[in-house]
Amino acid sequence: xxxxxxxxxxxxxxxxxxxxxxxxxxxxxxxxxxxxxxxxxxxxxxxxxxxxxxxxxxxxxxxxxxxxxxxxxxxxxxxxxxxxxxxxxxxxxxxxxxxxxxxxxxxxxxxxxxxxxxxxxxxxxxxxxxxxxxxxxxxxxxxxxxxxxxxxxxxxxxxxxxxxxxxxxxxxxxxxxxxxxxxxxxxxxxxxxxxxxxxxxxxxxxxxxxxxxxxxxxxxxxxxxxxxxxxxxxxxxxxxxxxxxxxxxxxxxxxxxxxxxxxxxxxxxxxxxxxxxxxxxxxxxxxxxxxxxxxxxxxxxxxxxxxxxxxxxxxxxxxxxxxxxxxxxxxxxxxxxxxxxxxxxxxxxxxxxxxxxxxxxxxxxxxxxxxxxxxxxxxxxx
Numbered sequence: 001x002x003x004x005x006x007x008x009x010x011x012x013x014x015x016x017x018x019x020x021x022x023x024x025x026x027x028x029x030x031x032x033x034x035x036x037x038x039x040x041x042x043x044x045x046x047x048x049x050x051x052x053x054x055x056x057x058x059x060x061x062x063x064x065x066x067x068x069x070x071x072x073x074x075x076x077x078x079x080x081x082x083x084x085x086x087x088x089x090x091x092x093x094x095x096x097x098x099x100x101x102x103x104x105x106x107x108x109x110x111x112x113x114x115x116x117x118x119x120x121x122x123x124x125x126x127x128x129x130x131x132x133x134x135x136x137x138x139x140x141x142x143x144x145x146x147x148x149x150x151x152x153x154x155x156x157x158x159x160x161x162x163x164x165x166x167x168x169x170x171x172x173x174x175x176x177x178x179x180x181x182x183x184x185x186x187x188x189x190x191x192x193x194x195x196x197x198x199x200x201x202x203x204x205x206x207x208x209x210x211x212x213x214x215x216x217x218x219x220x221x222x223x224x225x226x227x228x229x230x231x232x233x234x235x236x237x238x239x240x241x242x243x244x245x246x247x248x249x250x251x252x253x254x255x256x257x258x259x260x261x262x263x264x265x266x267x268x269x270x271x272x273x274x275x276x277x278x279x280x281x282x283x284x285x286x287x288x289x290x291x292x293x294x295x296x297x298x299x300x301x302x303x304x305x306x307x308x309x310x311x312x313x314x315x316x317x318x319x320x321x322x323x324x325x326x327x328x329x330x331x332x333x334x335x336x337x338x339x340x341x342x343x344x345x346x347x348x349x350x351x352x353x354x355x356x357x358x359x360x361x362x363x364x365x366x367x368x369x370x371x372x373x374x375x376x377x378x379x380x381x382x
Contacts, residue, residue: 031058035065038076051084059092063099067137070103077112090120094129098137101144113151123152123160142168146176153183161186162195169202180206184214188221193230197237211243216252223256231256247288254294289315293326300333308333309342324355335364 030053037045059080066073077096080086093116100109120126130144145168152161161183168175184203187196196203196218204211215238222231231253239245292315299308312330315322327350334343347365350357357365 030054031062034076035062038062038066038072038079039069041072043079054080054084054086056086056089056092059086059088060095063092063095064136067099067102070099070105073099074105074108074112090116090125090129093120094126094133095137097130097147098133098139098144101147102137102139106147109147110151110154113147114155117148117152117155117157117160123157123163127164142174142176145173146179149175149179150182153179153186158183158186158190165206166199166202169199169205175202175206177206177208184217188218191225193218193222193234197234200238200241200243211238212245212249215243215245215249219249219253219256223253247286247291250287251290251294254291287315287318287320289320289323289326292320293323293329296326297329300329303337305330305333305337305339321353322350322355324350324358324361327355328358328361331361332364 030049030051033046033049034051034054037043059077062076062080063073066076073096077088077092081088093112096112097109097116100106100112116126117123126148127145130148131141133139134141134144145164149161149165149168152158152164165175165180165183180203184196184207187193196214200211200214203214207213218234219231222228222234235245235250235253292311296308296311299305299311308330312322312326315326327346331343331346331350334340334346347357347361
């Protein structure tokens with residue numbers, strides 16, 4: 001595994017914090033007095049001390065001296081900018097970020113990073129300065145870089161966020177799940193599915209739940225926008241990339257497609273799923289009876305009872321055993337369309353298959369039998 005030091009180069013302009021001796025050997029009496037005042041939380045100690053000679057490059061040494069007191073370091077940082085009027089250097093920002101994140105002070109760190117990335121627009125400079133601080137502060141590269149991924153995404157600077165995300169992945173530095181999730185949500189919200197597809201494995205490795213989590217997030221986002229065909233295409237692309245999806249994930253898509261009145265696309269989805277995975281009959285992607293029940297229900301609601309019957313037969317031909325849901329859906333559809341003869345035949349098959357009717361079915365069947373007898377008598381009179 002490559003280290004954070006191998007990921008990014010050290011910049012020469014960060015030499016001030018290249019060693020502890022360089023920091024602790026500062027001869028600035030002003031800096032020492034300031035450090036003492038903020039450490040003791042007593043700014044009255046600065047009375048009579050001129051801070052006019054305090055320079056921006058003296059901020060980092062004071063921050064380091066306050067590394068065991070991050071709250072004091074944060075107050076000093078704000079004081080030196082707002083009261084003294086010093087323009088903070090990138091090194092000062094990065095030093096404070098390291099101090100805050102090493103103590104898991106995420107909320108104040110988020111504010112500091114937000115100001116930093118707006119002031120210093122070159123993300124490479126920020127990365128390089130932060131990288132130099134790892135050996136000084138003992139910070140966790142995963143924590144720091146993941147935090148940047150999230151902060152850039154929050155600020156709408158997605159190109160920078162994605163760049164750091166991909167560089168972490170290439171350097172085998174795990175991206176924290178919250179950062180991966182935040183970036184993924186942005187791309188999905190903005191409709192940039194291609195980036196997600198191109199970097200699917202990187203998102204998979206960065207999220208709890210792996211590829212199922214990423215797959216589900218993408219599918220839900222597309223379904224929410226009613227983009228049914230894109231769902232099918234995304235599914236096909238993921239499978240073609242070699243990811244084996246559990247049938248429950250496919251059923252979820254199929255169910256949403258049918259509810260979304262995209263029944264033609266839903267049929268194509270199941271057809272494509274079967275075709276794509278015909279050579280993978282041992283995988284979980286093979287449609288189960290739930291898959292067919294969802295499709296049968298959707299077709300029946302569209303009044304396409306004949307197609308629903310074909311789907312029912314297809315399930316049986318594939319070796320699946322219809323359950324009560326599958327039988328009930330089709331029997332109800334036959335009754336609604338007035339085809340009581342087929343309803344009775346299907347009910348008889350259900351009983352023969354050992355499927356016990358539920359309470360609703362027990363109330364419907366006597367009516368079906370009565371109607372079937374009426375139909376039969378009518379045919380005999382003719």
